[in-house]
Amino acid sequence: MADVRLEGLKKAYGTIEILRNIDLTIYHGEFVVFVGPSGSGKSTLLRMIGGLEPISGGRLLIDNELVNDIDAADRNLGMVFQSYALYPHMTVRENLAFPLRMAKASKAEILTKIAKTSSLLQIDHLLDRKPRQLSGGQRQRVAIGRAIMREPKVFLFDEPLSNLDTELRVQMRVQIAKLHKQLGNTMIYVTHDQVEAMTMADKIVVLKDGNIEQVGSPHDLYHNPASRFVAGFIGSPKMNFLGGKVEEAHDHGLDVRLDAGPTISVPVQPDQMLVGKPVTVGIRPDDFSSSAPGQQEISIELGVDFVEHLGSVTYVYGNAGNETVVARAPQSGWPKGASKLILTAAPADCHVFMSNGKAVRRLHAPASWS
């Protein structure tokens, strides 16, 4: 059992605070992804867990043991670096053996483990090569292999796929997810790529400016973003944000008058305090359709700028009022060459964000499946 608990964890360089009061529990066997834009502190947080970055405040517990002041070498964690960080003067075999040699394992044990790990990662044929003779994907597999040799309690991944090309990245993504299933260890994974986060994580931790913005399953984050930032960060293409003003609060939600035209009734937690306040309405590009406007739908007129065909889906980019809007074209397609379109969406699919960026709770969010 290797739970990782962060209690009020802080990081500061002099007076500059990088991370503020991070509270988080990562349970044994979870695949947790730290995601956020660059400068959000996600890598620093991972390095603090790994012991590569001193902790300025708070407590870090691994397996219920306080490890704040324990050396990286003694934390028994495995880490895969963005740069792979293989030892260039050693062969793949020596690279794999290194963690066990440091742990003073017996020769026989080292040999068995190398055989096991290299067949698991399909690097058996590379054992006698030096890192410089390997391709990017092979280096990445060796780096992962080196990290699992000691069978650490927790694996740390620091943007491990960002140096690979797209195809390889997808392959390695699957391989890491498989590895997690096979080994069942706790994995903490840092990425700035929300697709990686969505596809791999049991739990996503969204960081922004040194704070945790939201923690939840990919499904939660997608359907119930706690803030405008999370809503914009998770999902591709980005959620559309339309300015508006709350006209009325009633039992079924809020009536919001959009700057782009219509007034819509959104089923979110009604709050009289919001009446007359400016809000932002968020609609995902995938929630638009172009069926004829009915009573339960909102419709927005879109001036088309350009159309992006991705094969299985088509996205239309354009303007509604002063706002830029992206919408997914329905299967049936849209009239070719049309410069104006009527977009419609169900109010239940809309999100409302207050002027401070916080989301107003939705009344009918899709139930979580995880």
Place this chain on the structure above:
Amino acid sequence: MRSTRSTPASLFLNLLVVACTLILTFPLFWIVMMSLKQQAEVMTWPPRFIFTPTLENFRVLFDAAQAGATSYGTIKVDFLTPVTNSVLISLGAVLVSLIAGVPAGYVLARRDIPMKEDIAFFILGFRFAPALLVVIPLFSIFQTIGLYDTYFGMIWVYQVVTLPMIIWLSRSYIEDIPKDIEEAAAMDGAKPFRVVWHILLPLLKPGLIGASLLIFLLAWHNFALGLILSSTKAPVTVALLKLLNPGVQFYPVMAAGLVVTMIVPVALIILGQRHLERGLTFGAVK
């Protein structure tokens, strides 16, 4: 890669290389030739390129027992002692510099210490100061504390020459090694000492061999420190000067001394070159 230059241009450049080579090797050639000539042949004009070579000059240089029995008059040259002195002092200086300088270079490369750049510049500053600036006050200090004319004192004072170089060179070599590699070793369970031993030193080896050769040469060629701070432990550079006996035409013996002086660094360079593997860190990251 095929050259895209025109034939006359590449011919001109090749000639330039040949000219540079000639200019650089001529003095060397001249000295070697001189060391093999008789006293009488050395000063003839026009210079003679065809002559019967003799090893007499080398015999004078090393044959302490036979001193006085040469055509140069009564002299005693014991050239082996200064060569030994120079080897001991220079090797000692390199060793001490490596032991003290590599850790210092590591700190300058990796750690955030206050006034880091000022400290680094201050260390480099020793290379700007003329050695004599240091030597004159040191002369009386060395005599007072008994370091005058000792190997220990010489090796110590040679650090002025060798240490700043080693610190700066090892700093830049260490900066070239990605920090990730050290961190990966720490994550793999290696304590700092083992990170240095298993990871850092093997990666630094080619660079340090090159740097050691360089500072050995600096130490080997130093003159001012040995001239003032030693007598019986004087290095070979000082001994060469002493061969310039006033009133005696001593050029061929001095030339022989120069040839001997050159042999040690040349031998070291040839030995060291084999260890200078290039691009060892390639493939570690990215």
